[in-house]
Amino acid sequence: MVYESSYDSGRRPFKPDLTRGYWAAPSDFIYACISLGFRMDLISMSWFIYQRMGGAMFPYIICMVLFVVPIMVMQSFMGQFSSSGFISSFRISPIFKGLGYISLGVNLAVLSYYCMFASVPLLYLFHSMRPTIPWSCEGVEQWLTNGTSTDVEHSCRIKNAVELNETMINSTDSYKYIAYEVPSVLFFNTIFGGEDLMENYEYNSPFMFSWELLVCTILCWGIIAGVFFHFYNTELISKFLRYAIWTALTLLVICLIRFLLIDIDLKYILRYFIATPRDIAESIPNTILFVVSAFGPGWGSVITLASFNHFKTNIMSYSWFICIGQMGIFMAYGILTHIIQSYFKGITQHFDDVENLYVYVNHHWPLYLSSGSVLAAMTWPNLWSIIFYAMLVLMALITMITCLFSVYQSIFDEFEMLRSRRTEIIFGIIGFLALMSLYTCSNHGVIFFSAMSMDSLFTQTSLNLLLLLVILWIYGRVRFQRDIEFMLGQRFSTWKVNILRFVAPICLCLLLLISVIAAFFEHSVASIVLHVAAVFLIVLPWIFLPGYMIYIILQTSGSFCIRFKRCCRPLDWYPVELEERQQYEEAMGNMDITHQLNEMENSEIVA
Template sequence: MIYESSYDSGRLPFKPDLTRGYWAKSSDFVFTGISLAFRLDIFSVVWMAFTYAGCAGVLPYIICLFLFVVPLFVMQSFMGQFSSSGFISSFRIAPLFKGIGYISLAVNLGVLTYYSVLAAVPLLYLFHSLRPTLPWSCEGLKDWSANVTENPVKHLCHMLTNDTTPNANFSWFVMHEIPSNLFLKTRFNNLELFEPNDEGFYISWEILLCTFLTWTIISSIFYKCRSIEKLGTVLRYLIFITLALLLITVIRFSLVPSNLTQAIYDFFIPNRFTLIQSFSCVSIFVISVFGAGWGTVISLASFNKFKSPITQNSWTICLGQMFVFLSFAFIVFVTDNYFDEIKEAYDEQNPNSYAFINKLWVLYLSTGSVLAEMSWPNLWCIIFYLMLILTALITMSICLLSTLQSIFDDFENYRTRKTELTFIVIGLLAICSLYTCSNQGVFLHVIFANDTVVTQTALNLLLFLVVLWVYGRVRFQRDLEFMLSERFSNCKIYMLRFVSPLCLIVMLLATFFIAFMYHNVGSWIVQIAALLFIVLPWLYVPGYMIYIMLQTTGTYKTRFKRCCRPMDWYPVELEDRQRYEQAMRNTDMTHQLNSLDEETAT
């Protein structure tokens, strides 16, 4: 054996799962990678990054792709594709840091506990879209708005009809609710929903039923698709449908502005000040290209064939995600401008008053009132909310697939009980997600999403340390060139070692500050949940380091060196493994790769 085995360190060797399968089509990795852009729990950052910036966000976005996003995509894809294992077992590349994989496991489970609300809310609106009259339209609002509270509530329909407060000679401040936002608040019988001073505990039984239905759909997908080939095919069709619905929605929203030419101009040709502002927002938001949780790209790439071109695929995925982000941003941009036009018209007719429109969760809630004013509103609501439901189901399925496959790769005993463990995990996640059906938990994803961005950034920073410094630049370049059978320039390696980590350090400080600000308005339950899923898992990294060194023989220096060396690090397929051993025996790896004859290369 020319690579180091776990036997040498007194541990059981890694046993690859040869039955885990591959994607049915090589393009499935690209489509699932693009669908990582469906992660919409960071909508507040999306709003800042692309709504006000418009296409000004494209330039800093592409710069971020060059500096650290695509390099990270390539690195994570390399780890998964080379080792054919998930985000836990792939840290055989440096076993001392395997605790990072267990942190990722906790983060992914934490994300899945709240993400169902992003499917339950649009599912609720979808069901009500089947009613003859939309309850959040001005006509449908008359049936229930009068009974919302003892005090009258000003809403958008008052502005549309120019229904103001009694005449007065002094200025006053008037808060107007958006009917589609007000509709969700009434589901909780709580008009202070989403407010920091919200007290009490209320459960929406409609959201509760929609949450159960969401997890039932997820269970059905994993029950019917027990192989990666079937699951990849189902995900591919779901992604096609979602992208088609997104395109239809964008086209329909482009017809909303009264001055379409000016709206398109403002979105695609922003001013210089907006361009400068967009740099700080986009650099933080761009980390969401890796999907919910962490390690998803590693797990998805592990289903690739050994020779799959990860560099080209990474660029295709990242550019495809950019168009998805811009599509959602355009919808929010039009929605925001729609309300601004109503406010301006209202202020012109009522110069002594100052109106304020309470826009909340714009992509999910406020868009409903825009859809209600379209012709055939029920049809467009069905299309729009179905699209949002599919984005959540796809994101949850991919995150769950990544998490479960990583567990099966690392724990050999669970491979014979995949079905049982899958439904146990889904059942526990469904129970934990019930908190999001309350007024205290429905907005949980805002705080947790920022926490996960901090964790993702920190883990990506550690990944650079593990792969390019502990495993080593030379060995990483050697393995990558062997796997792809193409040259990987030293310039790219030096960017990975120095430029990309510096960018991530700056971004880590910014994301930590944002997360800290959001936690100031969170409830004590949110703080405890963040402590369990975000903070405490970090103790596992030094804890696992101590544990694995105690399991190794020799002096402390010898133990440390052994734990930093790759263990059982080789391609899983026998043919690729034999070729790797032959290449490793040659001291000049570059010469070996260039001199491989046609028969050996195939």
């Protein structure tokens, strides 16, 4: 039997939402998934190193072939075949439906802090409109006044070798280390009272709140609410995302070209494209983290986005387009980061030949904080600062809107009774997330968010591992290949399936180990608030999974073995559209299966 009806198992049948609509254009699915590559939380971490495209290209392509594209095809298959979001699509094996609820929790947890990646550049965007940019060499002296601030050495005050030797003549150290701060980072510190956020990041540091960042956060959520108010259906949101993504990519290309024209030594730029064997080896862990970004900041967005495709959409070729497009975005991020770091290296390069003297610029968060001082050194700094930070704001908002869109539709697909209260649910969730994100307006929230990011990375990797188990082992390789062939008219090769069954889990286990180590490191310095949030948003959902399994088994009749087998078999697993559904039954030789009971009213169904 291809599938069972929920009624046969004594449960309420799945009721598809036939009014959910499709993408306005088939390519909108590609644009929406490419926008998931705008993810910024991983590359904003202090320990993240990504400087050599020559070193990252080869491992990235290997990872893309081994598991990124195949897993994207699997997730797209689940959504497109079932025309439902990341919760309801797990009726492919109902006992694992709890994974859908876990992914819902992960998405909400990520969105609770992700607004920071829109509010921080929005703050810089507003200050870029001032006649004198506060973090420029002219503007920094206006607010860097009395107190400890006068002792801060920044990149606008770099001394020559003679001056440095005079100031350190009484030093007894054989090696002299001089660290200069970046004015745009110092400016960010001022909104929290002047504390050095990037150095004093211990969990017991004083709690400080920024009203400027609060206003920007509220404004970002207001923009998101306005988007969902005006673009209230699939076709409208599809067109909005298409034009917004094209705008963001255009701004990215413009900024990339402008940064390449910065007056720095050409050897720094060329070094990005040339990699030594050591560079390749060092880039492997970070490259694995990058390829996980292909699935977005949460989990399951690809499943939901694919559910808006027409049934015959060629997700195999689309998945390659998506991953190649995302690789281009990651490489652009790498070039920008490398140029920003090379700029600060270039202004201290005249000290390289001075014996026993090591001078460097202590830059942080290159794309978000340190970039401000590089932009201020350009011709027309206000214009380029506005363009650059507008790009970062738009990318973050697109990522949040795409993730929220997948969350909403997954909720409405699963809970039929909520479809009539769509507006209240949408704005209620936005309000809840806006309230939760207020913590990121504090110094603790800005610095310690990476602990939550690592927790979510662990959960995302675990979900991908379990997805391989559900589709390729429980649902089965043969049935998966059969469904793909029916849906697309082309076969998913057995060697690809075997790579997913035996090779991809090894890669994901390696990533799981990296995420565990990184999460342990991040939580070792995080605040108690992040520890509690991790328990509620990361740990408790995994306790829910076995509880949901037990609940499903108890809802089924028969002995334990029979109940377990019935709960693992697909339930209401068929194409939603009537024509494809009939063709599917005919192709599978199951014309004797009827589904009139699925069309009965709720009052006539025995729950």
